[in-house]
Amino acid sequence: METKINFSGRSIQYTEDEIACVVQAMRDAEPLTQGRYMRAFEEKFATYQGVAKNSCYTTCNGCAALEMSAQLCDFNPGDEFVIPSHTFTASCYPYIKHGGRPVFADIDLKTRVVTAKTIEAALTPKTKVVVVVHLYGFAADMPEIVDLCRQKNLLLIEDTAQAIGAAIDGQKAGSFGDHAIFSFHSHKNLTTLGEGGMLYVKDEHKAKLVPLLRHNGHCPYNFDQEDYWKPAMGNVDLPSYNDRTYLPSNYSLGEIECALGAKMLDRIDQINAEKRARALKFIDALSDFPELEFHRVDTERHNYHLLACRMTSGPKKRDLFMRTIYEEYGVKCVVQYIPLHRYDFYQKLGFGTANTPNADLFFDTMISFPFQHWMGEDDLAYLLDATRSVMKKIS
Numbered sequence: 502m503e504t505k506i507n508f509s510g511r512s513i514q515y516t517e518d519e520i521a522c523v524v525q526a527m528r529d530a531e532p533l534t535q536g537r538y539m540r541a542f543e544e545k546f547a548t549y550q551g552v553a554k555n556s557c558y559t560t561c562n563g564c565a566a567l568e569m570s571a572q573l574c575d576f577n578p579g580d581e582f583v584i585p586s587h588t589f590t591a592s593c594y595p596y597i598k599h600g601g602r603p604v605f606a607d608i609d610l611k612t613r614v615v616t617a618k619t620i621e622a623a624l625t626p627k628t629k630v631v632v633v634v635h636l637y638g639f640a641a642d643m644p645e646i647v648d649l650c651r652q653k654n655l656l657l658i659e660d661t662a663q664a665i666g667a668a669i670d671g672q673k674a675g676s677f678g679d680h681a682i683f684s685f686h687s688h689k690n691l692t693t694l695g696e697g698g699m700l701y702v703k704d705e706h707k708a709k710l711v712p713l714l715r716h717n718g719h720c721p722y723n724f725d726q727e728d729y730w731k732p733a734m735g736n737v738d739l740p741s742y743n744d745r746t747y748l749p750s751n752y753s754l755g756e757i758e759c760a761l762g763a764k765m766l767d768r769i770d771q772i773n774a775e776k777r778a779r780a781l782k783f784i785d786a787l788s789d790f791p792e793l794e795f796h797r798v799d800t801e802r803h804n805y806h807l808l809a810c811r812m813t814s815g816p817k818k819r820d821l822f823m824r825t826i827y828e829e830y831g832v833k834c835v836v837q838y839i840p841l842h843r844y845d846f847y848q849k850l851g852f853g854t855a856n857t858p859n860a861d862l863f864f865d866t867m868i869s870f871p872f873q874h875w876m877g878e879d880d881l882a883y884l885l886d887a888t889r890s891v892m893k894k895i896s
């Protein structure tokens with residue numbers, strides 16, 4: 502059977518206005534990086550998030566934002582960070598690269614994200630940092646998690662790569678913690694031509710280091726230059742803070758992507774609302790198959806970046822579903838987020854153990870449906886019909 506509905510790597514189609522905005526920036530951006538479009542995107546993003554003006558910095562992708570967030574954690578030897586095992590690998594390895602040791606927290610089986618309780622169970626006297634991942638687009642229980650981290654004096658980081666626009670009582674995911682990262686990768690609800698990201702840093706002193714960390718340590722001289730070309734146009738320095746010095750990289754996002762990112766902020770709430778409405782319709786239309794356990798959230802707390810469910814009757818039936826819907830209907834569902842401790846990479850580093858039964862069970866029985874925003878109503882109807890027919894056949 503030919504593939505009828507693919508699990509596409511592209512989430513959205515651009516509008517003519519968005520394309521025009523890119524073309525305009527191609528014509529008039531000067532320079533093509535580090536310019537006014539970058540500053541405009543960062544300011545507009547901070548306003549969208551409801552956070553301080555100089556706290557958000559564009560990056561070339563979410564991973565680059567994670568790398569800088571990890572640098573700013575100031576890990577000492579032996580320090581640990583708590584992170585869900587059920588997440589994308591880039592949520593975790595930057596914190597290992599910069600000196601942290603991961604301890605895996607379990608997820609809640611229904612919401613698929615960590616809770617204050619599962620985080621608390623993973624804390625040790627060596628914990629310095631907690632990384633919460635708003636996976637699938639659902640904002641974790643941030644008020645409770647913030648309280649816990651305050652009580653224990655832990656740095657709180659939000660991986661909001663998948664959850665732009667998700668909010669709890671009006672407060673945006675990615676505005677609760679000390680740092681937050683966002684991804685504008687091709688697959689996300691907001692994408693800046695395939696790659697892009699943002700780093701939020703709450704502490705205003707640390708936030709000031711980010712432009713240097715992000716761009717080769719480039720900075721102005723701290724004296725007035727008599728001649729603008731002497732000793733050279735700009736200085737290079739190592740950002741330092743509290744007796745720490747940090748090595749820079751080049752993690753910049755170009756002007757064209759920034760122009761598009763700012764423009765897309767006008768449409769992200771609409772995209773999220775449309776995805777949520779479709780997800781709810783799909784979930785409700787399958788309510789007579791309780792074996793497929795979805796996470797139904799009818800508020801802005803979920804942006805339904807992804808549409809995932811769990812086959813409660815187990816992995817064999819999950820695989821039968823996947824095979825049948827692909828072979829008989831050409832629908833490509835996928836399985837996502839191998840618990841990190843099960844990857845060779847983490848095992849080789851000595852991080853191959855975890856007490857995360859829910860993450861393991863969810864991963865072994867999960868189904869992620871194709872759910873890109875650009876799918877037409879016909880595609881969705883086909884997806885639903887195919888799902889219902891397969892469920893009837895294999896029940």
Ligand SMILES: Cc1ncc(COP(=O)(O)O)c(C=O)c1O
Pocket residue numbers: 562563564565588589591592634636660662663683684685686696697698
């Ligand atoms: C949860 C999560 N964290 C981090 C990342 C990394 O983002 P990027 O691909 O923009 O580097 C992604 C996705 O790509 C992700 O889904």
